[in-house]
Amino acid sequence: MGKKGQLVKSVGIEGVEVPSKVCDDQNCPYHGSLRVRGLILDGILIKFRAMRAGVVEREYLYYNTKYKRYERRRSRIHVHIPPCLDVKEGDKVIIGESRPIAKSVSFVVLGKSR
Template sequence: MSSNAKNVGILNISAPTSTCDDKNCPFHGSLHVRGAVLEGKLIKFRANRSGVVERTYLFYNSKYKRYEKRRSRIHVHIPPCLSLKEGDNVIIGECKPISKSIAFVVLGKVGE
């Protein structure tokens, strides 16, 4: 863990080795992670430090007594200290609203 990176308080999440000056970075800025912690696939990576994560889950349909597969897309903030690309499986955490549609931040890759 870097000397100037802080612990976000989520298990199995290690701080990135590179540093950044983003105020909305949970490791180097003042953004606090609280609430839901989810896992999904980064499907869109935009230039303004934002992206879209898609997660699939099973929903129980009580009328037909079986499960159906559903998916949801969540807009996320991506700190510049994380080296990510489209197609990576990531862990995201809920934070305060950063913009109109972004209330989650990427915490790291799954399996690192």
């Protein structure tokens, strides 16, 4: 139970701590009704300008079979950021897939990565 008798649920992913702040966001995986399912990724929060939304950039290696070597690639993922999390631009975060929240937002920030 959180503050004011509000239920705080665990997301069920190891390495992610439940936030100490309380929010009233329906799209929060801890205090709202949003379920996390599917992919769990990590990346760097590079933009946090919109209200409760941001952009996470992740780097990964892709094997090029023609040249038989790896190349570094990056992708940008639009995420929902609950107000109970204290994250800012430049933080390494863990994100989880959820149902579509907006046209391009299908991931939610779960917390800071270590």
